[in-house]
Amino acid sequence: MSYEVYSELSFDVPVGLNGDCYDRYLIRIEEMRQSIRIVYQCLNNMVFGDVMLSNYKYGLVNKNLSKHSMENLINHFSYFSKNIVLPRGDCYVSAEAPKGEFGVYLLSNGTNFLYRCKIKAPGFAHLQSLDFMSKDLYLADVVTIIGTQDIVFGEIDR
Amino acid sequence: MYYREWFYKLENGNLKLKTGSIDGQVVHISSNQTILDLAVNLGVEIPRFCFNRKLSVAGNCRMCLVEVVGFNKPVVSCVEPLSSNMHVLTSSVLVKKIREGILRFLLINHPLDCPICDQGGECDLQEQALVFGSNISKFKYNKIKTSNRNIGNIIKMVMDRCIKCTRCLRYVNNIEGLGGLGIVGRGVTTEILSYFGDILKVGTLGNVAELCPVGALTLKPLSFKYRSWELNSFNSIDVLDSFFTDIRVDVKGNEVVRICTVSSVVALDN
Numbered sequence: 001m002s003y004e005v006y007s008e009l010s011f012d013v014p015v016g017l018n019g020d021c022y023d024r025y026l027i028r029i030e031e032m033r034q035s036i037r038i039v040y041q042c043l044n045n046m047v048f049g050d051v052m053l054s055n056y057k058y059g060l061v062n063k064n065l066s067k068h069s070m071e072n073l074i075n076h077f078s079y080f081s082k083n084i085v086l087p088r089g090d091c092y093v094s095a096e097a098p099k100g101e102f103g104v105y106l107l108s109n110g111t112n113f114l115y116r117c118k119i120k121a122p123g124f125a126h127l128q129s130l131d132f133m134s135k136d137l138y139l140a141d142v143v144t145i146i147g148t149q150d151i152v153f154g155e156i157d158r
Numbered sequence: 159m160y161y162r163e164w165f166y167k168l169e170n171g172n173l174k175l176k177t178g179s180i181d182g183q184v185v186h187i188s189s190n191q192t193i194l195d196l197a198v199n200l201g202v203e204i205p206r207f208c209f210n211r212k213l214s215v216a217g218n219c220r221m222c223l224v225e226v227v228g229f230n231k232p233v234v235s236c237v238e239p240l241s242s243n244m245h246v247l248t249s250s251v252l253v254k255k256i257r258e259g260i261l262r263f264l265l266i267n268h269p270l271d272c273p274i275c276d277q278g279g280e281c282d283l284q285e286q287a288l289v290f291g292s293n294i295s296k297f298k299y300n301k302i303k304t305s306n307r308n309i310g311n312i313i314k315m316v317m318d319r320c321i322k323c324t325r326c327l328r329y330v331n332n333i334e335g336l337g338g339l340g341i342v343g344r345g346v347t348t349e350i351l352s353y354f355g356d357i358l359k360v361g362t363l364g365n366v367a368e369l370c371p372v373g374a375l376t377l378k379p380l381s382f383k384y385r386s387w388e389l390n391s392f393n394s395i396d397v398l399d400s401f402f403t404d405i406r407v408d409v410k411g412n413e414v415v416r417i418c419t420v421s422s423v424v425a426l427d428n
Contacts, residue, residue, distance in 0.1 A: 054293075055293050056293055056294075057288065057293060065294075066270075067270070068270075068295070069294060069295030069297075070265040070266075070268050070270060070287075070295055070297075071262075071265060071287060071291055071292055071293065071294060071295045072294065072295065073270050073272050074265075074272060074283075074284050074287045074288060074291070075288065075293075077272040077273065077278060077284070078284060078285075078288050081278065081279050081385070081387060082279060082387065
């Protein structure tokens with residue numbers, strides 16, 4: 001998966017000592033620097049070759065291929081019209097996002113459309129701590145706290 | 159008398175009960191049932207194009223080939239009856255390879271019509287190519303193009319998409335009994351058309367569109383009106399028919415677009 005080469009990368013974990021808004025700002029800036037460092041290392045050490053699945057029955061078909069090959073056209077058409085039929089059951093997959101754990105919960109009833117899809121964004125957990133963080137402070141400080149928590153209100157409850 | 163004798167012999171061990179197997183499941187052979195029939199009863203999936211329970215057996219699509227242990231050639235499961243000590247494999251490596259090869263041949267001259275084909279989404283060829291077919295096309299040459307024929311106001315005929323399963327032909331010739339359709343030409347130039355380019359005067363020609371596993375014969379009044387995944391289906395009973403036949407009413411939005419046969423009754427017995 002995407003964490004396959006974590007052991008081969010070198011990066012620092014940014015830590016703040018005071019726990020205030022300025023610390024969170026500094027951490028966010030440092031996180032970006034470290035992210036760029038990781039991206040550069042990945043790009044430089046990437047193995048040459050295909051990066052996508054070449055079995056087009058389970059992946060997105062190259063549009064150019066589907067203009068020449070009947071097999072690929074069928075796969076492309078079915079992928080976009082009927083979608084992939086997932087087996088009955090549910091799964092939860094989490095990935096590391098800049099603000100915390102980003103999780104996706106899928107529930108399939110064995111048809112070509114998902115019965116339920118719940119996305120757990122990290123901002124949802126952060127927003128709950130707003131009450132604790134802004135206690136005994138001015139109302140104007142709430143703006144800064146929300147800003148440094150880096151909440152996107154569209155993502156908090158999806 | 160016969161059954162009493164049979165049971166008597168069975169009890170005394172004179173007559174051994176004939177058994178065969180399909181994918182390891184033991185089958186007791188009682189009559190001349192084909193491998194495909196028995197496999198359907200067992201819930202084993204065998205893909206096919208030309209076979210339909212209500213039509214005569216043709217066995218020309220070769221999609222239902224299965225491997226029998228000890229035979230040096232695969233057998234056509236819709237024709238071959240299961241006899242004793244026959245052990246059938248329906249998902250062996252050989253069978254998978256055969257299915258892939260046959261689908262590859264079927265798709266060689268199949269036009270890239272899925273986005274403009276009325277059958278798209280409910281097409282047998284599409285579904286089976288997706289499940290059993292190969293991943294890439296190795297055919298690099300030009301496809302053969304045939305001219306479209308006019309066979310009436312009900313059926314739109316696009317013969318490029320035809321896979322020559324001859325379901326339509328057997329329906330018109332055997333069930334309807336008119337014999338208007340036929341096969342012309344050989345090899346890759348094989349074509350199904352009405353003789354002398356006639357317009358077919360068949361009363362129940364609409365069934366042909368439902369029988370066709372691909373988009374070669376589709377309903378002309380409904381062309382480009384809907385996509386199959388936009389429809390909601392409701393099971394109903396045909397009150398205008400004295401047999402009270404089971405029908406399926408397909409609705410798009412709040413409008414009835416077509417009325418189909420239910421698979422158990424006539425057509426798509428897949």
